[in-house]
Amino acid sequence: xxxxxxxxxxxxxxxxxxxxxxxxxxxxxxxxxxxxxxxxxxxxxxxxxxxxxxxxxxxxxxxxxxxxxxxxxxxxxxxxxxxxxxxxxxxxxxxxxxxxxxxxxxxxxxxxxxxxxxxxxxxxxxxxxxxxxxxxxxxxxxxxxxxxxxxxxxxxxxxxxxxxxxxxxxxxxxxxxxxxxxxxxxxxxxxxxxxxxxxxxxxxxxxxxxxxxxxxxxxxxxxxxxxxxxxxxxxxxxxxxxxxxxxxxxxxxxxxxxxxxxxxxxxxxxxxxxxxxxxxxxxxxxxxxxxxxxxx
Numbered sequence: 001x002x003x004x005x006x007x008x009x010x011x012x013x014x015x016x017x018x019x020x021x022x023x024x025x026x027x028x029x030x031x032x033x034x035x036x037x038x039x040x041x042x043x044x045x046x047x048x049x050x051x052x053x054x055x056x057x058x059x060x061x062x063x064x065x066x067x068x069x070x071x072x073x074x075x076x077x078x079x080x081x082x083x084x085x086x087x088x089x090x091x092x093x094x095x096x097x098x099x100x101x102x103x104x105x106x107x108x109x110x111x112x113x114x115x116x117x118x119x120x121x122x123x124x125x126x127x128x129x130x131x132x133x134x135x136x137x138x139x140x141x142x143x144x145x146x147x148x149x150x151x152x153x154x155x156x157x158x159x160x161x162x163x164x165x166x167x168x169x170x171x172x173x174x175x176x177x178x179x180x181x182x183x184x185x186x187x188x189x190x191x192x193x194x195x196x197x198x199x200x201x202x203x204x205x206x207x208x209x210x211x212x213x214x215x216x217x218x219x220x221x222x223x224x225x226x227x228x229x230x231x232x233x234x235x236x237x238x239x240x241x242x243x244x245x246x247x248x249x250x251x252x253x254x255x256x257x258x259x260x261x262x263x264x265x266x267x268x269x270x271x272x273x274x275x276x277x278x279x280x281x282x283x284x285x286x287x288x289x290x291x292x293x294x295x296x
Contacts, residue, residue, distance in 0.1 A: 001081045004043055008033040009156055011276070016243050019264055025274040026260070028246060029157060032253075032281040037104070038081075040281020041174045042074035044149045045141030050082055052145065058135035060085040062125055067092065067099040068227070068251075070282045071140050076110035086110040087129060091120040100287040140171035147207040150177025157276060159183060164269065166260055167278040168193050168252040169217065170226075172200050174280065176207035179215050188215040191259040193252055195225040221259035227251050227285075233258055238295045247296045249282045250289070256280075 010033065014026045031040040038046070053061055061079050065072035065088060072088045079086035088105060094114040102112060113129065125136060141149070150173055159165070160183050169175045169190040179188045192200050197219040204217065223229055229250045237254045240261075241247055248254040260277060263269065286294055 001077065002035060003081070004035050004038060006034055006156070011157060012244070012246065014244050014246070014277075016240075016261065018261070022264055022267075022269075023271040024264070024269055026264075026277065027162075027275065028244075028277045028279050029153070030246075030279050031153065032247075032279045032283060034281075035077075037077040037108075037284070038074045039070070039283065040279060041150060041153065042070060042141070042281060043078070044153050044177075045146040045173055046075060046078050046137070047149045047152075048145040049135070049137045049141065049143075049149075050078060050084070053084065053135035054082065056135070058084075058133055060087060060131060060134045061137055062087045062089065062129070062134050063137040064089045064091070064120070064123055064139040066090065067095075068101045068285050068288050070101075070285060072110070073101050073105045073108070073284060075137065076105035076108035079110070080108045087134075088112050089120070089125065090114045091117055101284060104284070140173060142171040142173045142203065144207060146171075146173040147177040147180060150174040151181035152177075153278065154178060154181040159186065161274060162186060162276045163273045164189050164275045165278070166191070166256065166275055168256040168280055169200060170194065170252065172203035173207065174278070175215070175217075176204050178278070179204070179208050179211060179213055182213055184213055186213070188213070190215065190217045191221055191256045192217055192219045193222050193226060193255050195222050195228075218259060218263075221255050221262070223255060229254075234293060236261070241294075241296045246279065247283055247294075248279075249285045251285050252282045253279055 010030045012028045063075050088110045164187050166189045169192045175190040236258045
């Protein structure tokens with residue numbers, strides 16, 4: 001199993017032709033480069049959970065996710081790296097053929113347990129697999145330990161030099177960690193990829209407590225909800241790759257870059273702003289698209 005390679009992370013300067021008349025700088029923190037499977041923010045959200053499991057002599061990690069969950073496959077790979085057994089509680093019925101994500105998770109040794117959507121919403125571990133030697137990681141790494149790990153993302157950059165820290169938001173774990181770690185001079189911008197703003201805001205507040213650090217959750221670019229997409233988003237992702245060489249996924253980072261592009265062109269950011277956009281990986285989800293949909 002390949003190790004996590006933080007030294008591969010780069011800060012790439014982005015300059016789209018459409019931004020030429022705007023007096024600002026935009027950078028992308030390429031977390032997607034650290035590992036082919038445990039990609040982007042996944043490692044940062046998992047790192048302290050895995051340390052805690054090992055320190056408490058737990059031999060099995062149990063977590064939750066859907067058929068195309070970045071978190072599921074990343075957890076499976078990370079557990080194999082750490083010599084931990086892994087179980088994935090998967091939302092929905094078992095299909096005849098596993099998704100590419102679940103097939104890969106199974107190859108890394110994860111045992112897949114399918115439960116119906118109603119039971120899944122309770123996030124309860126079935127009685128027949130409960131074990132004192134098990135350690136539960138919430139879906140998406142959500143929780144204080146996940147936010148603590150996400151906060152270490154900003155250790156990789158000179159965070160004081162940026163005016164805005166921009167990220168995609170799912171469980172809100174990474175955004176909360178970034179808020180906690182950011183200087184008061186930064187504004188953290190989260191692009192919500194789910195159609196659930198009240199719940200997302202609640203999740204953020206539960207992980208940051210009271211804070212006077214400025215942050216903003218943008219809810220205008222989810223394209224209808226989690227993993228929803230249209231031709232406009234796909235066309236933008238291909239165009240963005242052509243101009244920058246940076247691949248994105250249609251669930252998280254495609255929507256993030258699309259949102260920032262629109263916000264820049266609408267004059268949302270003040271002049272002389274310097275944005276850093278967190279590329280949180282997740283590219284494996286593109287395998288669910290028809291061949292040829294994306295040019296990368």
